Amino acid sequence: MPQLLQDVRLALRRMRRELGFTLVIIATLALAIGATTSVFSVVYQVLLRPLPYSEPEQLVRFFQSSPQVERMGVTLRSLQAWRERSHSFQGLEGMAFRDFTLTGDGPAERVRAARATVNLLPMLGVRPILGQTFGADTEVAGRDHVLLLSHGLWQRRFGGRPDVVGRTLRLGDQVFTVLGVLPADFRLAPNTDLWTPLALDLAAGERPEETYLSALGRLRPGVTLERARADLEDVAAALTREESFAGEAPGVRVMPLHAQVVEDSREPLWLLAGVVALVLLVACANVANLLLARASAREREVSVRAALGAGRAQLMRQFLVESVLLALVGGATGLLLSLWAMDLLRALVPAQVLPPEAVRMQPHVLAIAAALSLLTSLLFGLMPALKASRADGRGALGGLRGGRGATAQGRARAVLVVAQVALALMPLVGAGLMLRTLYSLHQVQLGFEPRGVTVAEVFVPTEKYRDDAARRAVLTSVLERVRGLPGVESAGLASTVPLWGRKGMAPVLLPGEPDSVAETRELSTFRTASDGYFATLRIPIKEGRGIESTDGPGTPPVVVVSETFARRFFPGGAVGQRVKVGLDGEGFREVVGVVGDVHHDSVEEEPASEVYLPMNQFEPLYMLITVRTTQDTATMAPILRETLRSVDPDLPLVQVRSMVEVVDANLEHTQVLGSLLAALAVLGLVLAGVGLYGVLAYSVSQRTRELGIRVALGASDRHLVWLVVGQGVRLAGVGVALGLVGAAVLARSLSSLLYGVGELDAFTFGVVPLLLGAVALLASWLPARRALQVPPNEALRAEG
Numbered sequence: 001m002p003q004l005l006q007d008v009r010l011a012l013r014r015m016r017r018e019l020g021f022t023l024v025i026i027a028t029l030a031l032a033i034g035a036t037t038s039v040f041s042v043v044y045q046v047l048l049r050p051l052p053y054s055e056p057e058q059l060v061r062f063f064q065s066s067p068q069v070e071r072m073g074v075t076l077r078s079l080q081a082w083r084e085r086s087h088s089f090q091g092l093e094g095m096a097f098r099d100f101t102l103t104g105d106g107p108a109e110r111v112r113a114a115r116a117t118v119n120l121l122p123m124l125g126v127r128p129i130l131g132q133t134f135g136a137d138t139e140v141a142g143r144d145h146v147l148l149l150s151h152g153l154w155q156r157r158f159g160g161r162p163d164v165v166g167r168t169l170r171l172g173d174q175v176f177t178v179l180g181v182l183p184a185d186f187r188l189a190p191n192t193d194l195w196t197p198l199a200l201d202l203a204a205g206e207r208p209e210e211t212y213l214s215a216l217g218r219l220r221p222g223v224t225l226e227r228a229r230a231d232l233e234d235v236a237a238a239l240t241r242e243e244s245f246a247g248e249a250p251g252v253r254v255m256p257l258h259a260q261v262v263e264d265s266r267e268p269l270w271l272l273a274g275v276v277a278l279v280l281l282v283a284c285a286n287v288a289n290l291l292l293a294r295a296s297a298r299e300r301e302v303s304v305r306a307a308l309g310a311g312r313a314q315l316m317r318q319f320l321v322e323s324v325l326l327a328l329v330g331g332a333t334g335l336l337l338s339l340w341a342m343d344l345l346r347a348l349v350p351a352q353v354l355p356p357e358a359v360r361m362q363p364h365v366l367a368i369a370a371a372l373s374l375l376t377s378l379l380f381g382l383m384p385a386l387k388a389s390r391a392d393g394r395g396a397l398g399g400l401r402g403g404r405g406a407t408a409q410g411r412a413r414a415v416l417v418v419a420q421v422a423l424a425l426m427p428l429v430g431a432g433l434m435l436r437t438l439y440s441l442h443q444v445q446l447g448f449e450p451r452g453v454t455v456a457e458v459f460v461p462t463e464k465y466r467d468d469a470a471r472r473a474v475l476t477s478v479l480e481r482v483r484g485l486p487g488v489e490s491a492g493l494a495s496t497v498p499l500w501g502r503k504g505m506a507p508v509l510l511p512g513e514p515d516s517v518a519e520t521r522e523l524s525t526f527r528t529a530s531d532g533y534f535a536t537l538r539i540p541i542k543e544g545r546g547i548e549s550t551d552g553p554g555t556p557p558v559v560v561v562s563e564t565f566a567r568r569f570f571p572g573g574a575v576g577q578r579v580k581v582g583l584d585g586e587g588f589r590e591v592v593g594v595v596g597d598v599h600h601d602s603v604e605e606e607p608a609s610e611v612y613l614p615m616n617q618f619e620p621l622y623m624l625i626t627v628r629t630t631q632d633t634a635t636m637a638p639i640l641r642e643t644l645r646s647v648d649p650d651l652p653l654v655q656v657r658s659m660v661e662v663v664d665a666n667l668e669h670t671q672v673l674g675s676l677l678a679a680l681a682v683l684g685l686v687l688a689g690v691g692l693y694g695v696l697a698y699s700v701s702q703r704t705r706e707l708g709i710r711v712a713l714g715a716s717d718r719h720l721v722w723l724v725v726g727q728g729v730r731l732a733g734v735g736v737a738l739g740l741v742g743a744a745v746l747a748r749s750l751s752s753l754l755y756g757v758g759e760l761d762a763f764t765f766g767v768v769p770l771l772l773g774a775v776a777l778l779a780s781w782l783p784a785r786r787a788l789q790v791p792p793n794e795a796l797r798a799e800g
Contacts, residue, residue: 029333058221088228099113141200
């Protein structure tokens with residue numbers, strides 16, 4: 001221990017004496033460790049941290065499936081049957097969702113409620129932080145008017161007051177009693193405001209076979225996922241053979257709950273983790289190169305210590321102590337940078353892309369930073385330490401440099417530079433492919449014009465407007481008033497708008513086809529819309545007409561279809577043909593128009609078969625009002641809210657967004673991933689350039705005498721420049737060649753995230769090496785320029 005303390009003191013004195021060198025090392029490590037700590041903290045929080053439930057490894061998510069839809073909700077009827085007949089689960093529970101209008105204590109607000117089976121929360125091990133959970137008797141209609149508040153609604157609406165338990169809230173025309181408040185980290189359904197017991201109101205027409213649930217289960221101890229899946233599949237297959245379960249989806253899909261929660265985030269986050277690991281390796285190679293150069297400069301010192309009796313282990317320990325101290329200081333600085341990076345991520349990355357709880361400092365972040373610091377100290381400190389351990393006393397007596405040892409050191413540094421260049425090229429290619437993807441996505445013809453359009457979601461409470469006629473009347477009144485607002489050019493209503501994320505799916509039947517066709521035919525997307533909708537979004541009418549205000553009850557049922565739908569079902573002409581959409585009570589409808597294809601689901605996906613049903617001939621429940629106006633969205637929001645209030649104070653305006661924001665939100669995942677990759681790639685490029693410069697600068701300093709002799713013998717400036725630059729270009733060339741192979745492998749892992757660009761995109765794979773080559777030329781030219789500035793007489797006097 002005393003010897004170790006002495007080594008630490010010696011290392012601290014050397015760090016202080018060589019302050020410039022020390023600061024370069026610490027800055028390099030801080031940047032790399034800070035970036036790595038931030039990314040791996042998010043990876044841990046999102047992908048590796050267990051879910052905040054009791055024994056989360058036993059929790060599974062399951063779905064029903066059909067030939068047309070791989071995953072769909074589970075009917076309450078099937079869930080109850082599975083619960084009775086399967087033997088692999090301790091519990092099978094579910095939840096359905098419903099929107100309410102919350103009134104009182106402020107303006108009317110739409111809230112999303114999860115109607116859960118009463119054993120769902122106990123199965124998860126979730127307990128309220130205030131009050132109590134549901135009792136078994138609340139799963140009966142008439143006794144189910146109790147609720148649990150989400151932590152977010154409790155804070156937002158009630159200021160976090162503890163006296164909220166026992167209060168009554170009015171949801172629509174019903175009164176509920178608050179039983180408790182759920183914890184902040186309970187995010188099973190992130191956008192849910194409150195929870196109520198699932199009790200079907202049979203008198204109101206709710207049926208178990210028509211109530212679809214998000215279903216979860218807990219495996220019995222010792223039961224594997226494969227065994228549970230086989231058990232459920234056997235039960236589901238038996239049920240489909242029973243007459244009472246006719247029409248139920250025959251298939252079952254079972255997966256771990258954690259895998260289902262993180263499936264959208266897994267691929268991009270692991271990709272970021274891989275790229276930041278490459279940057280960390282570049283930094284380690286850079287630091288190792290600098291330490292090797294310093295070790296060469298310390299050959300005489302090390303040889304003297306060896307001649308005086310210092311053992312191999314003692315010399316290794318001294319160098320490793322210096323490396324560990326540098327890494328710890330770099331790691332501490334990197335931890336501070338990671339705190340700043342997390343704040344930046346929280347500000348720049350939308351919550352839909354990265355949940356807020358994944359971007360905050362946790363105790364495990366300290367462990368990650370400490371582990372990275374120790375790992376990097378081994379990665380970059382081992383080679384100089386091994387070199388020092390091979391020293392002997394002859395170096396102190398000879399006083400000469402060069403020879404086999406210097407050649408070996410030069411080869412080691414060259415190998416590290418090649419590795420740096422190769423590792424830096426890979427994230428550059430990845431970032432280039434993602435930026436090319438983003439460019440391609442921005443060039444997609446969406447099929448509508450988003451600029452100048454404001455969208456607002458209008459929720460019509462079914463408790464107050466109980467039938468379709470009443471809902472249509474209030475929506476029509478809202479639409480008429482909006483059309484009369486100053487600056488409004490046109491307005492329309494629709495059940496959803498492009499890229500909003502909500503849609504209806506149904507099979508389509510043609511005249512003469514049996515109903516059995518619907519069981520296997522690919523589903524089409526359907527939407528309801530009012531007159532003025534196509535004009536507001538400037539969706540072109542290709543044939544026939546659009547939806548008109550006269551398409552209402554008592555008039556012939558009609559439908560408007562998209563071009564893709566027309567090509568698929570009526571290649572000879574769609575107008576005048578007849579189709580039936582799913583369980584539409586109107587039966588067959590006449591196609592009166594064909595409109596242009598629209599990217600409804602996402603910018604990346606090709607337009608699907610779409611049908612548009614007139615709002616006045618179909619159930620209008622969740623509707624969006626679209627307004628083309630000369631005023632911006634911020635100005636329109638309060639005007640729209642006041643307009644709704646003038647029609648009915650209980651009509652909440654849920655959210656107001658511009659269509660440009662809606663389109664941008666659809667591209668957020670790609671944009672954020674591309675930006676992060678680009679930032680990491682630039683960091684790797686800078687580190688690689690600095691590393692190449694450092695090696696060549698040291699090489700020039702070591703070859704000062706040789707260069708002076710060459711000048712004395714008549715070598716031209718051009719020859720000397722090429723002597724240095726050529727060395728750098730050769731090293732960079734080898735690194736680029738190796739890096740291209742690694743980049744091709746990385747590009748294949750990116751394939752599912754790319755759009756409009758191939759994995760081996762010629763432009764990207766051509767430009768990135770040129771960029772890296774330009775950096776290598778600059779890093780090589782600077783030491784060459786320095787060599788030309790040394791006077792020949794001083795070079796000849798330099799130590800050889």
